[in-house]
Amino acid sequence: MPLSHPPLDRLPIRRLGPDDLLACADLSENRGWPREEHKWGLLLAAGVGHGIDDPSGRGLLAACVVTSYGPGLAAIGMVLVAERYARQGVGRRLMHHVLAEAGDTPLSLYATSNGQPLYEELGFTEIGRSEMLRGHFTAAEPAPGRTVRPATAEDLQDVLRLDHEIFGADRTHLITRLPAFADHLRVAEQDGEITGFAALWPNMDTHVVGPVIARDPGTAQALIASLAAATDRPLRTDIDTGHTGLLTWLKANGLEHIATNAVMLRSRAPLPGDRNRRFAPLTVAAG
Template identity: 30%
Template sequence: MLDRSRRGAASIGILFVRHSRPSGLLVAFRAKKLMDVRIRVMKRADIPAGMRLKDLAGWNQTEADWERFLDASPQGCFAAETAGRVVGTSTTIVYEGRFAWIGMVLVDPEFRRHGIGAALLDRALEHLDSLGVPAAKLDATPEGRPVYEPRGFVAEFEIERWVLARQPPLPAVVRDDALAALRPILNLDREVFGADRSHLLASLDRDAPELTLLREEKGKAAAYALGRHGSRADHLGPWMAGEESAAAEILDEFLRRTRRERVFVDIVKSNRFAEKLVRARGFVFSRPLTRMVRGPNGYPGRPELLCAVLGPEFG
């Protein structure tokens, strides 16, 4: 694990990490004062602390999203704690035993640059290795790649966050008989994503059924999308379509149904038409991300069919 040389240990900013089983990792660093940071399993009682951290980072998650992480992986979400205060988090979700997703690596700005984020990442990887999960994936910012690459992560494909800011739209009326059936979406999503994530997508559909969209051709699912009501914006994703006309139809219907002034979407950069479609509707580029994988990528799915991913926190 992470362990820096003890030479010059009296100087400011020296970090030590050691195992302290069964309680997990214990991080101690010298700053203005000596401080112990314990990394432990995250509990539901920590959700308000997680919300505080994501607000400090300007992220879009809700309490329902934290519930999704903890429901999916009750022993695989972690909190960094010092003096009774949660100052960092990381989450994992294992998809069908094929690969896992790492997300929500957050550190309180007051405690950054002391290796806490790296220790949270290492604890997540240690957990996944103990389960025998063959591969781990995540979406990295440019600043995060230097942390992930030494741990064996390599680039899979590029993603871009685009943001739409608009006048408040008129409330959309969505009849019950216009709500999409979820089962055809779940079957196709397993092929496109590379693993089953039915439980997660079903929870999104329960929270925002009006944002679940399906286009069928000859009785089969040909394009689909789901959405989330985030704390700062509605989020479109996953958004899948093999043809531009179907992708445009899904996007326009999503924008008609969402009532928020801001909409986020994380498009696959190599997609032939996703950028063209969102740009034409007023979205602007926000930031780049890189999907990365550690271990054998035996189940890559079919990313060439994806206009947009579900999101950096879920995959």
Template identity: 35%
Template structure:
């Protein structure tokens, strides 16, 4: 049961309650107000993943703030979709919502991707930075001559590939994200890289915001990641495409820029303890989404 369900922000009275699917249209209005690209279907997808959340409402029931969290098992959670309407952003609404979210996430490892505007808030709540995420987006322009690496095959995903994809995602992220992968696949097309008969990388592409987003992309090296991304760039040539990557430099980032996806913005991956995404021989080159990592 929620405690501390109302708060006065100067002359503004705010109440908090649990977020539900009936709120989607109002949540969409909120995200539009702060120029986030999420469509109603993007909010619906987040809820279908088992995401939980709170909304802050004004005295006549309008949603003016939101925050969500996404459990992975019993000991890990990601936090995202912390939004406050512009008129409340300096009045402590975000901090109040985070107080309730952190109470729900108590005892778990927490990972989040912070916008520039929210960074100081998260820092004051004892989150520390891990690395940057670079948001690349633009009108896709296929690069000429992106051959598959030697001795590999790039093909569309098949149903029998799922077990290998889940195993690769676990190696790249260090957590079981089968619920995320399975749910996103209901809305995405998939590409896999096969080497010596084994799947060694994959990428998904789905509708999001202004166009399409490519992610997650999981691969062992830059060349493989490029080869996994190229089919989606070609398929959506001339339309809006987005990739959120942790690659600060290198040939994969160069490829995105060459393909019309300029660096648009950055967020900072942060954690509340010593947890870090798995660093091994398989890398997550692009996020599923900033809310999910």
């Protein structure tokens, strides 16, 4: 006689940690996403994972990660439900759990077209769009002249101050991990002042460009061009669609449109920070 299992709405939701990395990667693969073990490692270390174990012993039934930036903002990402349990209310239940834990904390996320209706039902509002690009950077259209160099340990405090000013919340727990997480970290400077920074980190067969924080689009272009020159892999990045000039420049340099996601917020207040100087997230999963 087959074993009986509790109904899906009674299965416990538990915290996930670094030991769950491979199970999270397996879940990604089950849904047709890349395994992205390197990214999962960062998210599980810097954020809080929530998961439901499959009662049949086949790993995780569902998972997501919440990255907190203090009482003013948290980001939800990597909301996944195993294919065999899809369309049975599991994702909704996991989201209700996360919302209950968050309380009044404003929440942001990037939503696919499939997930957006659920998030709208849960009180999220679309505040913008983000375009994912991928391709080999050709450097056919040069970047404006800016001073860009590898970041050093002495730059960290200035980078953290600039990031806090532009992101609008404290990302120290993520930014301080960039030197170990990324293959390259660059800063732009003018007259001894750091005016932007960007990272290039490995993800499967690509290098992801993100975050990109810069004083202006020309500085963002210079940072990206410097990072692109450091790799032979295809680049991948997510750019706010409001940055039309940067998107046009990237496409002129060989990157192609892959997908567009909705940037969504659940809050009475607007998204903190300055979106005019936020050009790309570290990863959409972390906001």
